[in-house]
Amino acid sequence: MSKYHEDVVRLLEYVGGKENIAAVTHCATRMRFVLNDPSLANEKAIDDLTSVKGMFTNAGQFQVIIGNDVSTFYNEFTAYSGIEGVSKEQGKVLAKQNQNPLQRALAVLAEIFTPIIPAIIVGGLILGFRNVLGEIDFNGATIISRSVFWNGVNDFLWLPGEAIFHFLPVGITWSITRKMGTTQILGIILGITLVSPQLLNAYAVPGTAAADIPFWDFGFFQMDKIGYQAQVLPAMLAGFMLAYLEIFFRKRIPEAVSMIFVPLFALLPTIIAAHAVLGPIGWWLGDLISQVVNAGLTSSFSWLFSFIFGMLYSPLVITGLHHMSNAIDMQLIATYTTTNLWPMIALSNIAQGSAVLAIIFLHRGNKKEEQVSIPSTISAYLGVTEPAMFGINLKYVYPFVAAMIGSGFAGMFSNIMGVRANAIGVGGLPGILAINGKEGGGWLAFAAAMAIAIVVPFFLTILFEKQGIFNKNQAVASDKTLTQVGGTSTKTSAETKIEPLYAVGDGQVIPLEEVADPVFSQKMMGDGYALVPESKKVYAPVEGTVTSIFATKHALGLLTKAGAEILIHMGLDTVELKGKPFQILVKEGEQVTPQTLLAEMDLDGVKAAGKATDIIVVMTNTEKMVHLDLATTGSVTASQALGEYIVQ
Template identity: 65%
Template sequence: MGKFQQDAEQLLKELGGKENIAAVTHCVTRMRFVLNDDSKANVPAIEDLSSVKGTFTNAGQFQVIIGNEVPDFYNDFSAVSGIEGVSKEASKAAAKQNQNIAQRLIGVLAEIFTPLLPAIIVGGLMLGFRNFLEGVPLEMLGGQTITQSSVFWNGVNGFLWLPCEAIFHFLPVGITWSITRKMGTTQILGIVLGITLVSPQLLNAYAVNGTSAADIAKNWTWDFGFFTIEKIGYQAQVIPAMLAGFMLVYLERFFRKHIPEAVSMIFVPLFSLLPTILAAHMILGPIGWQIGSGISYVVNAGLSSSFSWLFSLVFGGLYAPLVITGLHHTTLAIDSQLVADFGSTNLWPMIMLSNIAQGTAVLAVYFQHRGNKKEEQISVPATISAYLGVTEPAMFGINLKYVYPFVAAMVGSAIGGMLITITNTRALGIGVGGLPGFLSFKIENYPMVFISMLVTMVITFVMTFVFRKVKVLNKLEPQLDESGFAMATAGGPAVSVTHPAEGASVSDNAPGVVTKEDIFAPVEGEVIAIGQVSDPVFSQKMMGDGFAVKPKAQEIYAPVHGKVMSIFETKHAIGIKTPGGAEVLVHMGLDTVELKGAPFEVLVKVGDTVTPDTLLSLMNLEEVLAAGKKTDVVVAFTNTEKIAGFTLNKTGEIAQQTKIGEVEVME
């Protein structure tokens, strides 16, 4: 009888039986199931299993978090179920079959725009700063703007237009590149196609409305004798670039199948690129422009009409649920089109306030559960990250678990969104979707931006306390006394909340001797809290507490003194046990199990004794990035039942082998 046979049998039952499982595989920490009917999975019962640390659904896969012993669990599950595992690629293919068309389209849209977000966000901040420099008369300067009174700042303002133009005017280049990258075709062709949409030879899209038809016909056309094509640019246009990008992808796929390999290097790019460029300027561009303008017009009209209060109330309240479904990625394209058409967006301000509301709801829960040290390790960084525009740790780590803070955030976001919309407070572009978001507005709008933020935060904070007492919205917490705080259990001290994803309640009276052990940076780079990792399994601490490093070097060292206990077959993860008993997972890259070990060279073997001076592995960062994966090196303490606490003393840029924290281990 295998170690996990009993849990494996129960898991099979709670998943709806063998007939409900379309595919199963596993990675270093989790079982990945593709279910025929997700509704048959009994999630509470699954999370009650002793070997399960949590569950998570993503991209059509139902994932069950096991931990370091997932290979053994997988073997026992295969034995009791009679189901043979499939490759990761086959599992993902099956997962896509489990998604409807809308889910697939949303997934594609998300993967196209996500790589562009860093540039779009920083571009929005720079536009806001330029607006302050050139558009705000100051009394101390005699009513002049900073650029009018200072040669230096006038130069700074002019210089900053260089990256702003590159980000927003040349956005089609990023879109066409991202499409070819996501679809696995030739990325340089995507870049070339994007450049042909924004070339200086073309009439700039921003100048089209001010140019007469006669002038365009005379000066801005290619004349082929029996037909002409207008030389119109598509600066900042989203849909024309997307249509052209997908046409290029499918033409390249078609010709790669039908052109002999010996001449494919010449004729596949030629027959793919030239027809796409021609179609982009004759058909796809004009049609896409009209579609994009139509969408932005409808959204802008709805948010500017006499019913704007209703539109904004609904959108502000429902944006957070959109994040759960992934539909929120569609707003990126709409926001970009609004900025292109109207010079500003009235959609993004509501998104900014929704993020602030999620952070405030977690802050309220922190005050309600103060003293719960283990939950504070999630709630404090989750609040900070939400206030800085990243809401997933807040939503999935706290708010959705308890439900009532999530609903309170929806109410606060709805009212704040309505307020900022009916006052016609528009953003110059997409910026940081949290408290720093005010930088994306004109300075004369700052008072209303700050008022809307304050209203959102106050309403959310208050409603979190109110909704906590509504039983239908609160099913996970202990019984509350009249003051709204947890009552003591009979015959014992007050207990903290038990979280299914964490698997244990927290007590200040835990028995046993606690050993402190030093933790070191495994690689040179930027140290971040684990709540900032983009993989929810790590950021929600389903695998335990820890930290991550965004590496600048390929050399990965041991973060602790200890012994190597496991090396995953795809070489991307190594397990180490410390003398004090902490089980430490060193996970190199995110989702790098799919790379089958290619970018990694492991330099240790199971049973080796290691120190922070021991080189564990080499990770080819360029190869990982080229595969579309993130290089974050995550260090997690996976035997959470023995971890009394973890303190991360240093973050930011740091050298490898530098002491950055301590872990407390109970014997």
């Protein structure tokens, strides 16, 4: 009988049988199912399987975490079930059958904004720092009024801030062409034509008399020379027109001349339409949306509107609907220069973290759970809530409800006090940097709202558990096998061994919690670290033996002398690249040391494909892991000692 036969048989039964599986595929760590009826999946029974490390549903796919032996499990599963596997891209296409039209539209919106969110976050931090320099009154004067140096810094920082927010249409049109699989440079050029310096800046339009607005005169008609800086909808409408025109002409123009005529017939009509029709319509529609939202947040019923939004933002994150708020926030800023929506989003982040903090307090001593709950709290307080929600709060339900209620009250207070943000992207506790200090209650009011978002969810979570309210009554068992010895967790009943851990390359070492993939950030695969590489060379993080090399070349498995199974995963979701950016330089069975060059990764190729280059190093046989001490983070060089781990 094969190694995974029993779990394979049970998993097939628990996902609803062969007839409930529309497609199945796998990546480096997880099985990816597209189920005809997701409600038939028995999640509790699946979670109890020995081979399963966790599960979640994303983008219409039911994903079951197996570990770095997933390819063996997958082969046994497909052989037993008789189901032919599909590629990951085919799986994504089939997964859309589990999404309604609204979910599909929002999925498209998410795919457009996701690649540009890092820039928006950086821009928010920059504008937040400029807030501190230029708006906070320190004993009657601001920092820039007292210091020539800081005045220069403040002035200089407007350069990247303007590049990110004023030229946002360039990022949007590029992202649309990337998502649609069309020519990305054409998207960039289209975006530039929307924000060209030859046009009247969008921020100057409201203050310019109609007679003074410049225009192109074509004799029989005129077209206003208006820019669309920071505008979202005009860029989206133009971007999709460009993409669909290119797809249309690609199919009809002979390949021999397509290089010339496809870009010409796609780009030029789109630019004309963008300035003549799409831009004005998008501007009008964007203003209408922002006016409706702003009216809801400033009307006599604003307290109710803000309470409901504050409560429901976290459920919106689960459904993906929260991506719509990015577009609305950017439109509010374009229309009013500030937004009253973003402060409530930042408060929702804090509330989720506070609920997990209460779980840490209630379940103190549960070392296994703390491996998820502690980093989840930190990430939520810094604005990333998915680990907190999926790892802890939704598991128990009552902390999630407590966070929703606390977020509702905090959002209501914030809006009643007139708190507004200058930028978006900075969530959680650092969100105070984005708050406009001159409008409404400013920083003091937002600080009070943050206190509400901390205190209310914390005490409600405790109350709900004690009283059994919204409680799924899941058993919470302390990990009795762990004791504290000299500040280090260790098993009391087994011999332990210590092995050193090294950097897999040159770059920046970051905690797993900061990785943009819940499987790794929530440590479903095990503990370890991530490296944001600055060199293509990837070295062994430990001394051991190469046990597996994935066919797609994006991941390797090592086994150390102490029995630790180490997974080196190059990039995120890079299984889709089918090995193109990777060159493996070792063979299975080969002995390696931290000085052994395992592989080379084409960083530019990975980035060009829209993937993150993070290299993940995790110990996957978590039952042997006693403790990991990552003593070094930040800038490192290849083969540099980072810390050690204890295994039994």
